[in-house]
Every structure is written in structure tokens, then in C-alpha cells.
Amino acid sequence: ILNVEQSPQSLHVQEGDSTNFTCSFPSSNFYALHWYRWETAKSPEALFVMTLNGDEKKKGRISATLNTKEGYSYLYIKGSQPEDSATYLCALNTGTASKLTFGTGTRLQVTL
Amino acid sequence: DGGITQSPKYLFRKEGQNVTLSCEQNLNHDAMYWYRQDPGQGLRLIYYSQIVNDFQKGDIAEGYSVSREKKESFPLTVTSAQKNPTAFYLCASTRGNLAKNIQYFGAGTRLSVL
Numbered sequence: 001i002l003n004v005e006q007s008p009q010s011l012h013v014q015e016g017d018s019t020n021f022t023c024s025f026p027s028s029n030f031y032a033l034h035w036y037r038w039e040t041a042k043s044p045e046a047l048f049v050m051t052l053n054g055d056e057k058k059k060g061r062i063s064a065t066l067n068t069k070e071g072y073s074y075l076y077i078k079g080s081q082p083e084d085s086a087t088y089l090c091a092l093n094t095g096t097a098s099k100l101t102f103g104t105g106t107r108l109q110v111t112l
Numbered sequence: 113d114g115g116i117t118q119s120p121k122y123l124f125r126k127e128g129q130n131v132t133l134s135c136e137q138n139l140n141h142d143a144m145y146w147y148r149q150d151p152g153q154g155l156r157l158i159y160y161s162q163i164v165n166d167f168q169k170g171d172i173a174e175g176y177s178v179s180r181e182k183k184e185s186f187p188l189t190v191t192s193a194q195k196n197p198t199a200f201y202l203c204a205s206t207r208g209n210l211a212k213n214i215q216y217f218g219a220g221t222r223l224s225v226l
Binding site: 004036042043044045046049051091098099100103 | 116143145147152153154155156157160162168170202206208209210211212213214215216217218219220
């Protein structure tokens with residue numbers, strides 16, 4: 001079983017702070033790295049899918065980078081807002097169907 | 113609206129009982145998945161199906177069974193052989209089988225043991 005690790009486990013920031021999380025994964029057999037946002041009482045929703053080393057993706061105030069050689073991805077949130085409060089999941093695809101191996105997530109809480 | 117519907121939202125199982133969790137999608141997706149979430153753990157794959165009438169075991173298939181008789185439906189049965197069934201269960205689907213295809217999730221079913 002693959003080991004996908006996320007850190008920190010939880011994070012509490014104030015509105016306006018910028019923050020970042022890490023997803024670490026084994027770099028062998030890499031096909032894609034997914035990021036999902038999971039708000040309380042809702043379904044997880046996809047943020048980004050990255051496939052190439054050096055990929056950078058951006059969606060509003062949220063961006064992500066990928067380093068497949070060293071096996072990590074960073075998710076950045078600029079100027080956090082209360083609506084960013086959620087659990088952020090990363091998931092690794094190693095090419096077997098579209099199966100994903102998920103990390104345990106980083107729970108972000110943004111307060112006023 | 114297109115999406116994935118899981119039912120029921122909450123389910124209670126008695127000792128020795130089999131229970132079935134429903135997952136229906138109207139996205140015309142080929143592949144469907146069942147995950148289990150326990151506190152402090154990531155989503156773990158139970159079973160997945162890439163096409164109708166075919167499915168494969170995931171990482172934690174013991175004590176579970178599935179069927180895929182229709183493209184839009186992928187029910188999960190938690191059998192009496194699953195000794196620790198209390199968890200949150202999520203169903204997902206993808207359009208195809210490419211690594212970059214995002215997964216779309218239902219709202220989940222929370223299963224508890226009476």
C-alpha cells in the first residue's frame with residue numbers, strides 16, 4: 001500500500017493570512033497528483049490535477065506546485081478567508097485504472 | 113442536476129446483519145469507487161468498477177461485496193463478516209480511466225453498529 005503523507009494535520013489561521021500545506025508521496029510510478037477540498041457536510045470537490053514535474057496550477061487565491069522527482073506537492077492559499085475552511089486532501093495516481101491513494105488530509109480553519 | 117446520490121445518509125446495523133449502501137450517478141461515468149473513512153485516516157479504497165459487470169477489490173475489500181449491473185449504480189453491501197463496519201462511506205465516479213480524470217463524490221453514508 002502506497003504511503004501518501006500530508007502535513008500539517010491541522011492548521012488554524014486568521015483571515016488574511018497566507019498558508020501552505022505539503023503532500024509527500026513515493027516518486028516511483030507517478031502518474032498524477034490530485035488535490036481536493038472537502039468542506040464540512042459537503043462532498044469532496046476537485047481543485048487541481050497535476051501530471052508533470054514542475055507543474056503549477058492556480059484557481060483564484062489557491063495554487064499548487066508539483067515536484068515528482070523528490071515526491072512532494074505544495075498547496076498555497078493566499079489571503080485566507082473563512083470560506084476556505086475545509087479539509088484539503090491530496091491523492092496519488094500510479095496508473096492503475098484511475099485509482100487514487102489519499103493522504104489523511106490537512107484540516108484548515110480560518111477565523112475572523 | 114448531474115451528480116452522485118448516496119443513500120441513506122445514516123444507517124444502523126445490528127450484529128450479524130448485512131446492510132446495503134446505495135450509490136447512483138447520472139453523469140454517464142464509466143468508473144465508480146467506494147471509499148471508507150475512519151477518524152485520523154485517509155480515504156481507503158474498498159472496491160472499484162471500471163465497467164458494467166466488472167469490479168475489482170481495493171485495499172480493504174474484506175467483509176464487503178459490490179455489484180455493477182447498471183452503469184449508473186454501484187451498491188455496496190457491508191456483510192456480517194466485516195467486524196468493524198462503523199465508518200463514513202463515500203462513493204465516487206470518473207468519466208474514464210485516465211490518471212488525470214477527477215473523481216466526483218457523493219455526500220456519503222455514515223454507518224453505525226447498534
